[in-house]
Amino acid sequence: MQAGREFLMKETDLDNGHGTVKERILKEALYLFSERGFEGTSLQSIADAVGIQKPSLIYHFPSKEDLRRHVLESLVAYWKNELPRILTPADSSSDRLVSTMTSLINFFVEDLNRARLVVRELLDRPEETFALLSEQFSPWTRLIGDYLRMGQQSGLYRKDVAPELFIVQVLVMVIGTVAIGGATSGLVSTESYTPRGLLIKELVRIVQASLYSEQP
Amino acid sequence: MQAGREFLMKETDLDNGHGTVKERILKEALYLFSERGFEGTSLQSIADAVGIQKPSLIYHFPSKEDLRRHVLESLVAYWKNELPRILTPADSSSDRLVSTMTSLINFFVEDLNRARLVVRELLDRPEETFALLSEQFSPWTRLIGDYLRMGQQSGLYRKDVAPELFIVQVLVMVIGTVAIGGATSGLVSTESYTPRGLLIKELVRIVQASLYSEQP
DNA sequence: CCTACCGATCGGTAGG
DNA sequence: CCTACCGATCGGTAGG
The missing domain is CATH 1.10.357 (Tetracycline Repressor; domain 2)
Known part of the structure; x- marks a missing residue:
């Protein structure tokens, strides 16, 4: 259940000076939602801005609506x-x-x-x-x-x-x-x-x- | 070139009391763009609101950007x-x-x-x-x-x-x-x-x- | 103005 | 946090 979780994490999951991945997602999402709108922003573009893959983003926020x-x-x-x-x-x-x-x-x-x-x-x-x-x-x-x-x-x-x-x-x-x-x-x-x-x-x-x- | 054009038109292409099709497209597009945003509005939804098919809409306005x-x-x-x-x-x-x-x-x-x-x-x-x-x-x-x-x-x-x-x-x-x-x-x-x-x-x-x- | 169709991208899942 | 993948929908085209 919890064993092996650390194994799945990458270094980006830690605070590397730009905040945790979760915080960075929220920051980039705020920026992109405000700039292009919710409908005009794809999860892919947020993931790109953070530097992760789209399914990784969905690991942190189960849906786009949840992220919003x-x-x-x-x-x-x-x-x-x-x-x-x-x-x-x-x-x-x-x-x-x-x-x-x-x-x-x-x-x-x-x-x-x-x-x-x-x-x-x-x-x-x-x-x-x-x-x-x-x-x-x-x-x-x-x-x-x-x-x-x-x-x-x-x-x-x-x-x-x-x-x-x-x-x-x-x-x-x-x-x-x-x-x-x-x-x-x-x-x-x-x-x-x-x-x-x-x-x-x-x-x-x-x-x-x-x-x-x-x-x- | 121009022969047969009337043949391709339907009665909705005429002013039927709600304006021409082109006017009705503009009206529905204004409504939907303002309500859901440009990115949040599909051409399909506009076509549905007007009561025509999507390619017919594109006949009047060559692209979504043109319609905007x-x-x-x-x-x-x-x-x-x-x-x-x-x-x-x-x-x-x-x-x-x-x-x-x-x-x-x-x-x-x-x-x-x-x-x-x-x-x-x-x-x-x-x-x-x-x-x-x-x-x-x-x-x-x-x-x-x-x-x-x-x-x-x-x-x-x-x-x-x-x-x-x-x-x-x-x-x-x-x-x-x-x-x-x-x-x-x-x-x-x-x-x-x-x-x-x-x-x-x-x-x-x-x-x-x-x-x-x-x-x- | 319609039918039939297309490649690209969408949000999201399976599974590790 | 990643690779591989999915059905649905997107804007737009071909052709009549």
């Missing part, structure tokens, strides 16, 4: 850890809303594949992704919504902000900007992609201008 | 006609920027597949789509940019708006909201998709609040 779920779960897991940390800050002086958005932006800018993958999931499996977001994150967004309402009462935030809708829009704007902002900037430039930083800066301006009350 | 280009071109053609009409209005009293955004929103809300398809193109072929947007629309967005700058000088618009970046962000927000807003609303709701109208309304609020100067 694990890739997605690695993103979900990050935020299930991060949100409690961000939303219960030691210093209450900073604006939780802005710091959450900053974390959101950093997360997606750090690896553009993440934003592309999430957008693709929302397009390919809207109901399923809706359910996942709802199950995993709606308690946290409810908290943010309450926080926003408190800020409205204190006069910090505009009264015309619709808390829940605003939160959804911020996510749409952030992942939209990271995932398709570069290519969309063809609208205004003949040269090359507008630097991501500039788009993000204008995005932050838009969010803040539509959130904070004016203090003349 | 024609589907995309139908969207581009619409805006090449529409933009001149919107941006040279008879009554100059209305805000061209807002009326353009309204047209944009109406266009994508009218058929959600359009927004999904554009987002998929931006993800699947970023460089190509960048070039297409640049070639087809950058003169028009330049015009809108100039108009925006004039409004800034007259005090109508905020001085901190970055005209070109703002235009790109508005497009990202509009197509993002229409394409993935519904599924993203899982963040704040356990029930069902947030009505699209509410998301659009908050989007318009955000755009206006971040565009117009305050007039207290």
